[in-house]
Amino acid sequence: MSHIALVDFDTFERDVLGLGPCHLEDVAALPEKLVKGAKFTFKKVLHGDDSLVEDCIAKQFIAVVKSKTHGKVLQNHDILFTGNRVSESGYKSMVNAGLYPRQHAPAAGQVNWPHIRLLIDFKRADCRLDPFDDSDPRDPEAGTQSGEMVRDQLLDYARVVHKYQHRTCIYSLFVIGPEFRLMRFDNSGIIVTKKQNYAENPRSLLSFLAWFDTLSDEQQGLDPTAMLLTRGSRAYQLMDEFAIENQSDMPHNEGDKVDANPPQPDTSTPPPKPDGPARNTRQRTKAAAAISQLGESYLDAVELVDEDSRVFKYVRDQFRESLDHDWPRYMLSVGQGKAMRIFLVGKPVWTAFWLFGRGTRGYVALDVKTRRFTFLKDCWRPFYEGVDPEGRYLELLNKEATKDRRISVPTVIAHGDVADQVTSTASYVRRCAESSGIDEDQMEYRVYRHYRIVFKDVCLPFTAIRSSRQLVRGLYHCIMTHSAAYETFRLLHRDISAGNVLMLPTLSTKVNENGKRTVTWTGILTDWELAIFVPESDESGTRPEISSHLRRTGTWQFMSVAHIRNHTHQLVSVADELESFFHVFLFYAARLLRHNIPDVRSFVSEYFHRFTVAPGGRRDSSLLKSITMQTGSLEVNRGRPLEFFFICDSSVDQGSKVEAEHHHLNRLFTLMLRYFKARYAIQRWEVWCARKNGVSQPLSTPPPSVSPTSDDEDVALRGTVDSDIMEDDSEDMTDEPSFKPSDQDRKVAKMLQGHLRILNDFWKALGHAGWPKNDVVEDRLPETYDPMELILTLTGMCTPSAMRTTEGDDNGAPSRKRRRAEASESGPSGKGKGKRRCKT
Numbered sequence: 001m002s003h004i005a006l007v008d009f010d011t012f013e014r015d016v017l018g019l020g021p022c023h024l025e026d027v028a029a030l031p032e033k034l035v036k037g038a039k040f041t042f043k044k045v046l047h048g049d050d051s052l053v054e055d056c057i058a059k060q061f062i063a064v065v066k067s068k069t070h071g072k073v074l075q076n077h078d079i080l081f082t083g084n085r086v087s088e089s090g091y092k093s094m095v096n097a098g099l100y101p102r103q104h105a106p107a108a109g110q111v112n113w114p115h116i117r118l119l120i121d122f123k124r125a126d127c128r129l130d131p132f133d134d135s136d137p138r139d140p141e142a143g144t145q146s147g148e149m150v151r152d153q154l155l156d157y158a159r160v161v162h163k164y165q166h167r168t169c170i171y172s173l174f175v176i177g178p179e180f181r182l183m184r185f186d187n188s189g190i191i192v193t194k195k196q197n198y199a200e201n202p203r204s205l206l207s208f209l210a211w212f213d214t215l216s217d218e219q220q221g222l223d224p225t226a227m228l229l230t231r232g233s234r235a236y237q238l239m240d241e242f243a244i245e246n247q248s249d250m251p252h253n254e255g256d257k258v259d260a261n262p263p264q265p266d267t268s269t270p271p272p273k274p275d276g277p278a279r280n281t282r283q284r285t286k287a288a289a290a291i292s293q294l295g296e297s298y299l300d301a302v303e304l305v306d307e308d309s310r311v312f313k314y315v316r317d318q319f320r321e322s323l324d325h326d327w328p329r330y331m332l333s334v335g336q337g338k339a340m341r342i343f344l345v346g347k348p349v350w351t352a353f354w355l356f357g358r359g360t361r362g363y364v365a366l367d368v369k370t371r372r373f374t375f376l377k378d379c380w381r382p383f384y385e386g387v388d389p390e391g392r393y394l395e396l397l398n399k400e401a402t403k404d405r406r407i408s409v410p411t412v413i414a415h416g417d418v419a420d421q422v423t424s425t426a427s428y429v430r431r432c433a434e435s436s437g438i439d440e441d442q443m444e445y446r447v448y449r450h451y452r453i454v455f456k457d458v459c460l461p462f463t464a465i466r467s468s469r470q471l472v473r474g475l476y477h478c479i480m481t482h483s484a485a486y487e488t489f490r491l492l493h494r495d496i497s498a499g500n501v502l503m504l505p506t507l508s509t510k511v512n513e514n515g516k517r518t519v520t521w522t523g524i525l526t527d528w529e530l531a532i533f534v535p536e537s538d539e540s541g542t543r544p545e546i547s548s549h550l551r552r553t554g555t556w557q558f559m560s561v562a563h564i565r566n567h568t569h570q571l572v573s574v575a576d577e578l579e580s581f582f583h584v585f586l587f588y589a590a591r592l593l594r595h596n597i598p599d600v601r602s603f604v605s606e607y608f609h610r611f612t613v614a615p616g617g618r619r620d621s622s623l624l625k626s627i628t629m630q631t632g633s634l635e636v637n638r639g640r641p642l643e644f645f646f647i648c649d650s651s652v653d654q655g656s657k658v659e660a661e662h663h664h665l666n667r668l669f670t671l672m673l674r675y676f677k678a679r680y681a682i683q684r685w686e687v688w689c690a691r692k693n694g695v696s697q698p699l700s701t702p703p704p705s706v707s708p709t710s711d712d713e714d715v716a717l718r719g720t721v722d723s724d725i726m727e728d729d730s731e732d733m734t735d736e737p738s739f740k741p742s743d744q745d746r747k748v749a750k751m752l753q754g755h756l757r758i759l760n761d762f763w764k765a766l767g768h769a770g771w772p773k774n775d776v777v778e779d780r781l782p783e784t785y786d787p788m789e790l791i792l793t794l795t796g797m798c799t800p801s802a803m804r805t806t807e808g809d810d811n812g813a814p815s816r817k818r819r820r821a822e823a824s825e826s827g828p829s830g831k832g833k834g835k836r837r838c839k840t
Helices: 009-016 032-046 054-066 145-164 203-213 234-243 286-293 313-322 390-401 424-436 468-489 561-566 574-592 600-609 623-631 663-692 743-753 756-767 787-795
Strands: 004-007 077-081 097-101 118-123 170-176 179-186 189-193 226-228 257-259 330-334 341-345 361-367 372-382 412-422 448-455 501-507 516-525 635-637 644-649 657-661
Touching: 004 009, 004 424, 009 179, 009 189, 009 424, 032 054, 032 203, 054 077, 054 118, 054 170, 077 203, 097 203, 118 145, 145 170, 170 203, 179 424, 189 424, 234 313, 234 341, 234 361, 313 361, 313 372, 330 372, 330 412, 330 448, 341 372, 390 412, 390 448, 390 468, 468 501, 468 516, 468 574, 468 663, 468 756, 561 574, 561 623, 561 663, 574 600, 574 663, 574 743, 600 623, 623 663, 644 663, 663 743, 663 756, 743 756
Parallel strands: 004 189, 118 170
Antiparallel strands: 077 097, 097 118, 170 179, 179 189, 226 330, 257 516, 330 341, 341 361, 361 372, 372 448, 412 448, 501 516, 644 657
């Protein structure tokens, strides 16, 4: 699925650059002598020689733009060549050239990613190196291998800019021999112009550069609600001060003891210093002006909260690590008007892999008002009727959590849309589609609105666990939260995945005889941005129709097999979400515990990342994942089922260690797989019956059951469970496969219509004695493991940011064109023709 809109140059001027009836040549007029001189130089250098190398084209092009002989193209910016070397920051991305504000022009040969305003890339005249194809506007992605590589390169440049800067859009210039293209990136996609020949007529290109040179920061695509901090400013120093190790910082391992009484808070702040402008801005919007008028007086508006001022050591450590010397720091505003809050951030803790879609970035942030560390998420949320921002759902759940101890979700401090920032690529394409009568639900481009949300606590990933029991208990908390949200509000999460379950260390309410509190960990279910209220069925049992963009949701690796197959016509169900919890459970258990999987990296690739192609070209789950759900058995080692172990003391040889079977974990996996096996046996039968009767219809999925809530304490978080479900009847389940599901299959599958049975299984497992301590092993997925890179390499599938297949992240599917064979063509350097070097 393409994210590229191909337009002619006049359309780009009128609709994308917003010039209306005017042209660049009108709004950025250049002297005739300047244009003629540029044309003479370009034709002299290029004159039909396709072997000219990129560096030579770039240097001659830059020399023309910088020339002052007949006037200046650039007044406020400088254009610099940065070559093809790896940058000092370690990024392989090294864009050929760029436009920079003069005061931020980098040293020769180095890219200044925090300040680059226009990306410029050069390629020699070779049609195979063109990432786009003008011959088919409906599918403008070039099909050559070289063209795909160049396109990925351009996307990577834009992705790095997005990581360093806070942008609403990114502009880029692509020069290929004597021709050029202009591009505009945002989270919805790319708008790119058809090729223009600048060697024959350089006026359009030079006028664009002259016009871009006059734009304000915001018009160039910088986010006016993000202010770049200068070194030496009070805010910059405040961040350094709070990064310093503090003796009061608490250990965070579960079971650690901490003094019950916190020290008195320190309200001191660095002495005032003269403000330094973060950017030389000529024009500002109201939002930007409001921030700039604050100066640094906002640092004095301190309101300390009446609670323990101490933090866990890992939180301050993460904040300190984010203050990379070479990384920009920003002041970000969240909310609007009187509710606006100010936060200081450095390097993001994590960023989305893919440029398109939500583009989520997470920061350990400093709340200026309370002087507390928080977690700030900056993203672009789907902008549709019926889709509320994540903060709305969490505020509802936060309020309910004060009454229902089962709910464990992040606590919201502030949230809100960022000004009126909406992706214009999708808006432009939709306007074009509407005029052509195309149905909105058939559109590939998704509209996003910029959104920020801040949470009170900085959590830990599940990879921080130290025991298998912590893993099971953390997932138990998350499933319980999911259950309570549905029971109370009919709210489904719709994106159960490995990144959306976290661990939150807190202090116990009880104080022991030594005046100490105990560190406890709780599983937190986060990222509710895709949640939806499930509509009630009418008197006939029919649910209201839901728009297709609300049905497609999930993270590819953890979506249920059924939902991947049926998401075009069915809303996700509780059974689907419970299966997703199973996949998350398996993902972390395979990485962190002892088992009989011989190669975890290959297993993760085979089970989670690979996919099969069903009739009609529809992507389906991996073969291993599908077989596991259908058979109720996961074979991982030459036909042997998955088994977990732990190391314990030998009962025979004192002082030695032996490997013992992890009965609690193995039984939990076995029980869950039996439920899913029964579910898919029924679905298979329903499909067969429908085909037999010549009926083409979606599978019927009954609405999940709802149980009463519970006010039990944490010790009894399992809630109110029916006595029939409490009875362990798993021994009555048959393992004998039958094409027609038995009554027992239907009874077992029905348990997935609600949460109670699986919660009961988890609760029983946790209640058993004999759980091993500290049985977690070193993470078997190395830090360099990149699932997206792996899946792109293996299959060519290009789904973003954790392989989402949602309405907002149908990002970058493979080109529909068949790749052109290049074996018979000359190589990149041109077979039989050497590259022509610049004359010195």
